[in-house]
Every structure is written in structure tokens, then in C-alpha cells.
Amino acid sequence: MSQISPVLWQFLSKWLTHFALFPPEASKIAPQLDALYFFILLVSLVGLTIVVLLLVGFSVLYSKERHPVAEQIEGSTLLETTWTIIPLGLFLIMFVWGALIYFRVFTPPANAMNIYVVGKQWMWKAEHPGGQHDINALHIPTGQPIQVTLISQDVFHSFSIPAFRVKREAIPGRYTTVWFEATRTGTYHLFCTQYCGTGHSAMIGDVVVMTPDDYKKWLQGSTSGHSLAQDGERLFASLSCNACHNARPDARGPSLANVYGSKLTLSNGQQVTVDEAYLRQAILNPSEHVTQGYLPIMPTYQGQISEEGVIDLVEYIKHLDSDYRVQQTTNTTTLLPESEGKAAQAGGNSAAAPGKVNP
Amino acid sequence: MSDSTAIAHGAAAGTHHEHPPYLRHHFESVDQQTDASNFAMWLFLLTEVMFFGGLFTVYMIYRNWYYPAFSAASHQLDVMLGGINTVILITSSFTMALAVWCAETRKKSGLVAMLVVTFLLGVVFLGIKGHEYKEKWDKHHFPGASYSVQAFVNPASDPLQVNAQGKPLAPLAPDMAARTEMYFCLYFAMTGMHALHMLIGMGILIFMIFRARAGAYTEGHSAYVNYFGLYWHFVDIVWLFLFPLLYLINRH
């Protein structure tokens, strides 16, 4: 064979070594999604078989040679109802099942570790909470739910990991999230699946799934020295956010301590839960997100902070457990080590000042 | 039907009785022709409804998102001018309806007069609209690089940013003030599309005035005037929605 055609031989051996019908199942959701996939596949195959059998069978039985005389039949309400109701029922099962999967893929569990991913033409940049950066890669441990908070800096991108069966669009101007829990170590594809311009097909990377121990080592090996929250703290100070957002009784802005996860009432009466998306919006479009009791005086930071900067700020505010930290940034320019902040917080002084309208 | 080819010549030679010149060859009767073209005109207007429907969808979404900006920006429009324009357009619609009536009752001079009046009212409408556009342009309220939010962050500097009692409106926060550009995007897109429809209509009106002076439409076949009337009334209806939606936000 190899004498006849080396190219063909190469091709065949390639096929045999690489042949796969399904991508690896490397996340917790993958088998669940595959189960639904195989269910629909089964229904499709049965449906297709029925149609083909009908077509071939009738063609053979009623070909002109065998059946020269056509019998005129009007139709059959019973049959037609049958093939209306049965597909409808099957489709509804698929809908419900699919909706459950969809619900799971887009509802992160409470203990998920958050990783920010910024998409830009044409690369993925992942930011781990400890300050580690991944370019066109994502390092994650097994056995730990990972929530990915996505944002795009320019156009629509789509964050797709086929082995995990997850995909989510990175949208300019808005956070979206997806989560997964990797189950098998290895290196998997990371694709951008939404067409995003010239370098679209170069916007690919590797998802490296490691054991928790390896992950820890990796974290230590690639640390940049300061966490996202620490970067955010510095940015918070340099933008003078603390001029208003402090806990003093005459503060012009609400205290941000413990604001993450709380329920706020806005000046237009709307009730919101403070999450990453809300914090981002409140920084960039403050007047639509004024806490009740305050004036809409905050300037917008649209166009002044990069998406990474916003992420740093969000991460800082998330970890802002008391206004003590705000005071510290007001008074000192040096950064407190993480542990000291924690200790200070334990010391009390955590009551947030009630909101007041500045006269 | 099998012998159809045999008599092909007889039918094609045209043995139709009563064949008015405006009856086209593929219709059986004038009624059928009028019915069909009238129906077609309505369908065309329905495509227009969907076209403006897309714009109204965009308007609806952004007005909900940026209500303060829309409310403040709409104060830049002159209700007086808008109201006058509405009345002008309604009047032109009325004269157009009279033109249809004149054509149907075969009053040639009445038809010409009504078409001319309709045309002139259209000119006045567009004149006022142009004046309004110019005002926006001069104040840098045309969307684009030179857009200015001055009037909205500092309403005291702008005589138009006042409420019904004449007191200055509250200033907008800078980020919300920037959203007023969205309002003007939609303002220009929607009124611009409306004005474009009027321009097309007025082009057809000129054509019809000349034909009417030559005696067309008043000799029993007035359908064309009727179809144009439908178009003109439709353009009028669009304005009846644009006026309150763009001019009358939060005027109290």
C-alpha cells in the first residue's frame, strides 16, 4: 500500500490515529450534556430510519411495475395526528431537558473560584484572583468549580472549551459568566468561536487542567507579586475614589465595605443585588446606579480605565470587608499586606455609615 | 382545455367587450384591477410599517434604558414648531383626501388646486423641519465627533432646558448626559426617514400635478390619486406617533 501512494498511506494512518467522533469529556457537565446529545441523536436516528424505511419501502412496493394503478387516498386524520403529537412530545422532552442543562451551565455554585477573562482582538487574557495572568491559556485545578467572568474589550468573542462542553459569548460592555468543574487533567482546546475579525482563527489557546497540588505550584511560580485586589486598591487610591467612598458621616458616596453581595435600593426605587456586573456598571455608568440617599455626582470612568483596571477595582471592592481598608488607603500610600488587613478587620469597626444626602 | 391551442388566436386577437384604455391586458375587469392594485398598495404600506417598526423598537429600548437623558434631550425640541408641523401635516392629509374626492367626482380644477396645496404644505413642513435641524446642528446636537453635552450638564446655560414653569431642569450626571446623543441619533434617524418619505411623496406630487393639469385622473380612472393618498396618509400617521414620542417626553 505504501508503495502505491505514500500520500494516501499517510492519510489513512493519520485517520486511524486521530479518528474521534466525540471530544473528550473533561468536566462535570460534559457527561450530562452528552446524555442529552445522545438522546436527541437516538431520536433523530430513529426518525431518520422511519422516514428512510417509508420512502424505500413504498418505492419498492408501489413502483409502477408492481403497482400500475394508483389508489387515490385523501389522508388520514388519525395518522396525521399521530405524527404531529409524537414529535411534539419528543421535542418538548428535549426542551425541558435542554433547559435544565442550560440552567446548570449558567448558574455557578456559591463556592466557585472566580477567574476573569478578557477577550480582545485577537487574544484571551485570563486573570486569576492572585494576580497571575494567562495569555491564550487557562490554568485550572481539577475538582474545583471555576466561574469565568467574561468581558470583551472590543467586539463579540466567544469563549469555548469543547472538552468541557461550555461556551459563552464575551460581550463588549457587559460581564457574562459561565462555570465548569474540570474532572480530568490534561490540555484541551480553548477557541474563540464568534467571528471577530482577521485574526479570528488565531484566537485559540490551551486549557491546562492540573491536579490541585500542581495548580498551587503553578500559582506560586507565576505570581506577579500582587493580587488583583491589591492592584485594585492602588487604582482606587490613584483615582481618588476614597475621596467620596469613605465611611465618614459626611461622605458624598456610599461606603463600599461589605457592599458585595448585599441588596441595594437605588434612587429610582429598584432593588439590586451587588455582583461583579453591577459593580462594573456602577463604575462606568454611575448615574444609572445611584444608591438611594445619594446624589448622582459621581463622574463616569468610561474610557478612562481599561477592562483589566475595572476588573482590579471590582475585585478590590469585592474583598473590601470593612471601611477600615478605605481609611488606610486614604491615609497611607503604602500597600498593606493582605494579612494585616484581615487582622485589622477582625478588630471591629465594621459598621457601615448610614447613607446620607450631602447638603 | 385540451383543445386550448386550437382557439389561441381567437382569444389573443382581443374580443373583449368594454375595454377602457387603463385596463391592463392581464386583468378581467376594472374592478379586479382596482382591487388588486389597492391591495398591493396596502401591502406596500405594511412593509413600511415594519420598517418604521424596527426604528420604534430601537427607540423603545433606549428610551427605557436612558429615560432621564431622553427626557432632558427632548426639551431641546420646540413643541410649538412640532405642534405647528403636526397641524400642517394633518391639514395636508385633509387636502389630499379632498384631492381624492375631487378626482373621484371628476373636478379637474379642484384636484389640481388640492394637489398644489398638499405640495405646498409639504414644503412648509420640510422647511420647518429643516429649520429645526439647523438649530440642532448649530448647537452641536448632531450625533458624531462634535456632539456637545453642554446643555444637559449645565442646563442653566441653555434657555431651552426649562420645565413648564420656566425653571431650569436638573442637570444630568455626565454619563447620563452623554446618552442624550442616543436620543438625537434616534431623533435624526426617525425624523430623517420620515422626511425622506415626504420628499419622495412630494416628487410624486409634482408629477401628479402636471398629469392632473393635462386632464388625467378626472376621466373616470382616479385610482392612482387614491393610492398616492394612501401613501400620504401613512406618512402622516408615522408623524402622529413621532410627535408625542420625540417632542413630548416629560414636559410637565
Next chain:
Amino acid sequence: MSEPNHNERHITSPTVYFAVYVALLAGVGLTILASYHNLGIFNPILALAISIAQAGLVVLFTMHLKDSSKATVLSVGCALFILMILFGMVFMDYYSRAWGSW
């Protein structure tokens, strides 16, 4: 086949046009007047209601939909229905986005 005087059948008299005209003017006046009173949420609703009523008058009488064939009436209804689908379903998305992820 063709009726010689078919054109005479559907002529709407100028009186009807004039009545619609007056009603429209009244509607415009009412819209402007209402917008200067604080009716809360009802300001835009009232304005739109008046606009719809005005449009209805024009469509029914000035544009003779009242005397048009069933097919025309049906088509207009169909288009309005699809228009409501466009408005409604787009709005549904935007409205429910504020509810958060789930």
C-alpha cells in the same frame, strides 16, 4: 364584466374627511395639553393612546379601510400582529435581563 359606474360606489364624502380632520386636530391639542400635566406613568400611555386613536381614524375613514376588502383588513391585522411580536419579544428579552441570571 366591468361596471361602468363602479367608481361612484366608494366615494367618501368630504364631510367625513372634515370630521376626521377636526378630530385629529382635537387629538393633537389634547396630546400637547396632557403632556403638560403630570399624570405619572399615564403620560406616555395617554399620548400613545391618542396617537393610536388618531391613526385608527385615518386608517378607517381617510384611507377607507372600512370599505376595503376582507383581504386588506386581514393583512393589516396580520402586520400589526407581527409588529407586536417584534416589540413584545424584543422587550421581553430586555425586560427580563434585569432579573439577573436566573
Next chain:
Amino acid sequence: MSATIISLPDQSTARIPKRNYLTQENGILSWLLTQDHKRIGLLYLMSITMFFFIGGALAGLIRLELLTPQSDLLAADTYNKVFTMHGIIMIFFFLVPSVPAVLGNFFLPMMIGAKDLALPKMNLASWYFYMAGGILALWAMITGGVDTGWTFTTPLSTHYVNTNVVTTGLAIFIAGFSSIFTGLNFIVTIHKMRAPGMTWFRLPLFVWSNYAAAVLMVLGTPVLATALILVVLERVVGIGIFDPTKGGDPLLFQHLFWFYSHPAVYIMILPGMGVISEVVSTFSRKRVFGYTAVAFSSVAIAVFGFFVWAHHMFIMGISSYAALVFSLLTMLVAVPSAIKIFNWAFTLYKGSITFETPMLYAFGFMGLFTIGGMTGVFLGTTGTDIHLTETYFVVAHFHFVMVGGMLMAFLAGIHFWWPKMTGRMYPEKISQLAALITYIGFNLTFFPQFILGTLGMPRRYAAYPAEFQVLNVFSTAGATVLGVGYLLPMLYLTWSIKYGKIAGDNPWQATGLEWQTQSPPLTENFAEMPVMDHEAYDYEWLERQKEKEVASVG
């Protein structure tokens, strides 16, 4: 139940009538200024064939580039322009006008017994709009191309590419008028121009499905126009309606775009389904099983087609609640398609089936459309959509529906009505071979893409990971076969215009009114106004007609 025997007429004595719509007038102007729906249909046939081969050549380039994992034949930006133009040409300049503007234009008036469409001038204008749009699009392609993808996703199309977006957008806008005019003309014609006795439930199913598609054209296309105009304004003037930095929502564009573009796939497929109804009935000599159900399923698809557009946006940031609603409605729209498939299958039951070329294409349609439809369910289900959307699975799915479905239907229709259009037959054996080649080539091209998609290969990639190569090689190999399958009909049909056997008035013994007149038909279609005195697909009526004829001749 009763029986019908139909035997084919003796074709040796048939000859082409001297007076017909082709010989009525001569000269190029008589074609360019014609208001005859049949001639306009032929104009459309020639122009869409041209666009099909341009789009096909671009597809060939795409497949060649994907032969190897690297982006070597074409640079990435060239590749992007090529697939964008392939999409735009195939969708707006081939698929949307194919069956309605060619076969619908030609046969719809004949099928309902009218002399012409209600608005012949508008019909001609529609062709000119189509050509103007098409030429503008080609011009945009030659002078630099456009690389947004046919979906024009904002903000990529408005702010991040520097190619001919405005020109292309306007080209599609202009072509939209042609679509609206055709649809409008069909609706008016079907409502107002039916022959005496031609009640709604005596209409051939081809007319029903074109009616449904026409409704979609008339009500959907204007919204696409809105979306495109706003994109053009955003690029030219700088308004910020879809610009996130100015507070706009880029997703709103997709709402408007898919509000048209999802129904557009039904504009493309519904007329094709109409063709299949005609062909299956004719070649099994039997009335379509459950006529009413098939007719209403067309209307149901048209209506539900408007409710499901956001299933293109499940992971794009629409609200989860909206995703559920749209997914549920998508399931509902799948049902009428299933009804159609089963009704066609049962039309064969107790028929008397022959396997001429149109019937082979119709079989191809039924098989491939079933696969295309079922894979659509994978994508309409929110859960599996997450994994499969934006991959080659989607590419394979819509090519199964559009190429496997629509193009098969178009070829079935062309072969079915070719004798009526030209008065001549094509060589039967070669055409059967072509149908077979098309079928094999098609499956070889697009079936591997389902596997590629499941494996996760993203669409619109100029370069891809090496492990996907084998399946891509299969796909490219299949595309070559498919190319031959499309070139063959082009050649033998052209040949047959001059040298084909003379067909006679009703070579298939079909019941439609269009077959009860001479071929090629007269300019006014019928020598005298036909009167419909029987149901659609009434083969017994046809049999009685023939007996009468024999009696009167005897």
C-alpha cells in the same frame, strides 16, 4: 378510494407550437423590457445561475483552503472575505430569490389560471433591483471585499473592520426591494387573480408555500432594512445605536437582524417544500396525502417562523428567560416540518411510482431535509446548543437544509418544469446520474462537518488544529464531487434547449393547470380563461379529460 391509470402520451408526434412566449417578440430589448412573468422568470434563472456559480467558486476556494490546517492558500483576511462573500451571495442573491423568483414567477400565475402576476411592471422592477443589488455586491467584492461575515455582527461591522461594509449593506438593502416586490406581487396575485373555480383549497401546494414565503418576505425584509440602514448610518455618520461605548447595545442589532434572517431561512425553504409536494404527487400519480395539513403547515411555519429568531442568540447574552421562551417556540416550529415529511412519505403509499430525475432530487430532499431538520433540534435545544453553536455543526446543519434541502428542491423543480419552460426534454440518463452524483457529493461534503462540529471545530476559521484535518479532507473531496454534480445539469440543460427531444404539453401527466396548456406556453398563458372544476391533484379528472379527447378525436 378509487383507481387511476396514467400512461405517458406518445411524444413522437409532439412538436413545438409556433406561437409561444419565446417567439412572441425578438431582440434583446424585448427581454430587458418584458413584463411577461415567464420571461422575467427566465431572466431571474440566468442571473441566479450566474450568482450561484460565483458563490460556488468562492465555496470551492474555502474548501481548498481548509484542505490543510494552516492558512496557506489564502491569507486569513482573504479567507474571511471569501466566506463572507460566499454567504452574502448564496443567501441574498441565490437562495432567497431561487425558487420564488424563478419557478414562482414562471408558474404561480399559470397554476392559478391567471394571465400574469398582478403587477407586471413591479415584477420587472424587482429583477432590476435584484441586478442592481447584485452588481453592487460584486463591485464591493472586487474593490476590496468585506469581511464581517454575512451576519454583519456589530460592533465588528460598525467599528472594527475597514472594508466595504457600507457598499455591501446597501447592496443587500437594494436587493431587499426585489424580494419585497416579488412577495407583494405573489400575495396580490394569489388573492385577486385566481381563475373561476380556483378556491383556496384547490390551489396547488406550491402556491400555498409560496404564499407563506411571500408573507415572510413582505413583513420580514423591512426590518432587515432598518438594521442595515442603522449600520450604514453608524459607519457613515457615527451615530451610536449599536456602539457599547456610547451606551448602545450591540445585541439589539442581532435582534433586528435575526428578526428577518430567521424567517429568511423559511423564505428559502418553504417554496422548495412546495416544489417537493408537486413532484412527489406527480410521480406517484396520487393526490398529496393530507392536502390540508400540508397547506396549513406552510402557513404555520410562516407564522411561527417569526417567533423564534433569538435561538441564534442563546449564548450571546440575551436573558435566560427569553432563551427558554424562544427555545420552546423553536420546538413548536419543528413540528410542521415533521408533518410535511411524513405526509410526503405517505403520498407514496399505494401510488404508482416512477423514478424520473425530479423524483430522484425529491427523494434526496426528503432524506437530507430530515437530517437537516433533526440537527436543527440539537441547536434549538438550549442545552446542546451551548456546545454545538458557532461550530461546524451549525455549518453542516444549515447546508443540509439550504443546499441539501433547498438546492435539491430547486433542481427538482427545474427538471420538473424544464419541459414546460423550453418545450424540450433533457437527456434522462445523464440527469439521473447528475442527481446521484449530487447526492453522494453532498453527503461526503457536509456529513463530516457534523462530526467536526461535535468535536468542537469553530466555524469561520482560516486555520485549525491539525487533528481536524482528516475530516476536512473528506469534506473537500466531497465538494469536488458536488461541483461536478452541479456543473452537469448546467451543461445538459443548456444543450437540451436546442437539441433536446420535444416534450409535448404534459410529459409527466401532471394535473396542475400549467400542464394543461401548450409548452412553451403562450404569452397570456392560456388560450382561454381556464375554469377550475376539480380538486388539486385530481388524477381521475385528468384521466377523464384524456378519455374525452380520445372520444372527440375518434
